[in-house]
Amino acid sequence: MDFVFYLFGITGLVSAVGVVAFRNPIHSALALVAALFSTAGIYILLDAEFLAVLEVIIYAGAIMVLFLFVLMCLNIRELKALPQFNKKIRPFAIGITAIFLVDMVYLITKSQFGVGELATGKYTSEQVAAIGSNAKALGQVLYTRYLLPFEAISLLLLVAMIGAILLMKEGLGRK
Numbered sequence: 001m002d003f004v005f006y007l008f009g010i011t012g013l014v015s016a017v018g019v020v021a022f023r024n025p026i027h028s029a030l031a032l033v034a035a036l037f038s039t040a041g042i043y044i045l046l047d048a049e050f051l052a053v054l055e056v057i058i059y060a061g062a063i064m065v066l067f068l069f070v071l072m073c074l075n076i077r078e079l080k081a082l083p084q085f086n087k088k089i090r091p092f093a094i095g096i097t098a099i100f101l102v103d104m105v106y107l108i109t110k111s112q113f114g115v116g117e118l119a120t121g122k123y124t125s126e127q128v129a130a131i132g133s134n135a136k137a138l139g140q141v142l143y144t145r146y147l148l149p150f151e152a153i154s155l156l157l158l159v160a161m162i163g164a165i166l167l168m169k170e171g172l173g174r175k
Contacts, residue, residue: 005045012038025071029064036060050135 015038018031036059043052142150 001045005042008038008041008045011035012042026068029067029071032067033060033064036064048134050133050138 012035015031015035019028019035022028022031036055040052040055040060043049043055
């Protein structure tokens with residue numbers, strides 16, 4: 001089991017580095033797909049099948065199709081002619097990256113590895129097994145304890161979608 005975890009972990013890290021390192025945006029997008037599948041594999045090892053399926057369907061499926069669609073719509077040759085990276089921003093970017101890495105190391109060292117409590121801090125792995133599945137336990141928590149925030153987020157996404165449609169219509173009308 002440890003070997004498979006390390007295999008997924010190393011594959012995910014190499015793929016994530018590839019996302020940043022590749023010059024070709026299509027290759028970066030494909031490396032991102034590999035990183036997302038590695039993450040889904042780790043979710044399966046943690047007995048979070050529902051998250052693994054969502055990772056593959058939503059991120060590796062729908063979001064990556066959107067990324068590739070945008071990449072295909074862009075004229076890559078014109079983008080290569082743009083100046084690469086502003087030299088004045090580089091120290092700021094390095095500082096933010098260093099702060100992020102220190103924060104991640106702190107969080108990793110302070111977190112508790114293992115099954116622990118799920119979702120609300122109320123369910124243990126034995127209780128989830130008694131319920132039947134991770135998806136069923138997530139549904140019970142989401143539609144009972146967190147129903148109001150869930151509905152508020154869905155309303156917020158609806159308003160954002162309507163706003164994007166209105167902005168798009170205005171942008172098309174100006175041409």
